[in-house]
Amino acid sequence: MTTTASGATHASSQVPATADSAFVRACRGGPASHTPVWFMRQAGRSLPEYRKVRTGIPMLESCRRPELVAEITLQPVRRHGVDAAIFFSDIVVPIAAAGIDLEIVAGTGPVIAEPIRAAADLDRLRPITRDDVAFVDQAVRLLTAELGATPLIGFAGAPFTLASYLVEGGPSRTYARTKAMMYGAPDLWNALLDRLADITLEFLRVQIGAGVSAVQLFDSWAGALSEADYRRYVLPHSRKVLGGLADAGVPRIHFGVGTALLLGAMGEAGADVVGVDWRTPLDQALTQIGPGKPVQGNLDPAVLFAPWPVVEQHVRRILDEGRAAPGHVFNLGHGVLPDTDPDVLTRVVELVHTVSGR
Numbered sequence: 198m199t200t201t202a203s204g205a206t207h208a209s210s211q212v213p214a215t216a217d218s219a220f221v222r223a224c225r226g227g228p229a230s231h232t233p234v235w236f237m238r239q240a241g242r243s244l245p246e247y248r249k250v251r252t253g254i255p256m257l258e259s260c261r262r263p264e265l266v267a268e269i270t271l272q273p274v275r276r277h278g279v280d281a282a283i284f285f286s287d288i289v290v291p292i293a294a295a296g297i298d299l300e301i302v303a304g305t306g307p308v309i310a311e312p313i314r315a316a317a318d319l320d321r322l323r324p325i326t327r328d329d330v331a332f333v334d335q336a337v338r339l340l341t342a343e344l345g346a347t348p349l350i351g352f353a354g355a356p357f358t359l360a361s362y363l364v365e366g367g368p369s370r371t372y373a374r375t376k377a378m379m380y381g382a383p384d385l386w387n388a389l390l391d392r393l394a395d396i397t398l399e400f401l402r403v404q405i406g407a408g409v410s411a412v413q414l415f416d417s418w419a420g421a422l423s424e425a426d427y428r429r430y431v432l433p434h435s436r437k438v439l440g441g442l443a444d445a446g447v448p449r450i451h452f453g454v455g456t457a458l459l460l461g462a463m464g465e466a467g468a469d470v471v472g473v474d475w476r477t478p479l480d481q482a483l484t485q486i487g488p489g490k491p492v493q494g495n496l497d498p499a500v501l502f503a504p505w506p507v508v509e510q511h512v513r514r515i516l517d518e519g520r521a522a523p524g525h526v527f528n529l530g531h532g533v534l535p536d537t538d539p540d541v542l543t544r545v546v547e548l549v550h551t552v553s554g555r
């Protein structure tokens with residue numbers, strides 16, 4: 198066994214088979230046999246086999262059982278033939294490991310027992326170590342052994358999106374309390390985001406050390422900010438995370454929703470690949486991101502409910518628009534909606550592979 202610069206162990210000193218996959222190649226901006234495709238939230242409620250294995254097991258508890266995590270992560274790979282697996286977990290898993298009392302409520306999302314509102318509350322958010330998330334390390338090792346040449350994507354929530362849950366106490370439409378802290382108590386805000394950046398960095402390092410082939414940093418709700426505020430209050434903290442992984446040897450994908458005006462700044466935060474939601478055509482996104490960066494996206498998940506010819510038209514358009522990029526990873530513009538017909542997802546994978554095959 199040898200250890201790579203990222204800390205990942207491989208059975209031989211050769212480059213891992215995943216390095217040659219269409220997904221990793223596209224993330225590196227190199228030539229690939231076809232446009233790779235995976236779906237955010239591909240593991241989840243759209244799959245009957247997921248609903249079956251999750252019966253009676255609360256979400257957070259599921260994330261802490263390595264065999265179950267491995268099974269759920271593999272389900273969409275088996276069913277759809279996607280080009281990458283995404284590790285089954287949740288953005289609040291490291292926050293719970295850091296000492297925050299929280300629950301993931303079905304149909305709502307993360308709910309925090311005692312929100313963070315004052316400096317004294319920061320003490321409840323300790324740094325994490327590998328031991329705090331040993332179940333993640335175990336599950337990634339099980340998965341990479343099982344997946345072979347299919348890459349596994351690790352992920353974490355970005356400091357802003359995590360802070361929004363911690364400060365609001367749960368999901369929010371306006372982020373009023375989050376922004377009140379950001380504008381009104383910038384020292385507290387920066388201290389909170391700095392702690393979250395450290396936790397996130399360690400959480401991603403554990404996944405990379407255990408063998409994931411890429412990571413995605415989800416700043417799902419950053420689109421609530423103006424570019425100026427994003428640059429001032431958020432970008433330095435996201436950069437601490439992404440910059441901290443610069444020599445980890447795996448591509449870093451950075452994604453948020455409603456980020457049409459933030460794409461350039463999110464790329465500058467240290468992303469190798471910028472994820473784009475469905476509101477911005479990929480060719481237009483590229484002019485904002487600047488040359489040289491591959492993109493990921495961006496089919497509107499709601500389009501999957503339209504008749505197939507409409508879905509096909511959108512998939513072909515997105516593949517066309519993506520040709521302007523040095524690399525394109527096909528994905529949705531946000532996660533799979535729970536009522537999606539999984540057969541449509543399988544057809545999208547087939548179509549992407551057929552149309553883009555070269």
Ligand code: CP3
Pocket residue numbers: 236237238239240241242251256283284285286287288289301302303304305306307352358415417532
């Ligand atoms: O397949 C994958 O993409 C991997 C699994 C994954 C989950 N959460 C599983 C999950 C990933 C990547 C996440 C990330 C996540 N979690 C984000 C960022 C991505 C995004 O969607 O913007 C966010 C904001 C969260 C917080 C969160 N957790 C929400 C908003 C919800 C949905 C609430 C609901 O029930 O509608 C969750 C719960 C959650 N995370 C589920 C899954 C499969 C549903 C729980 C269930 O099946 O009961």
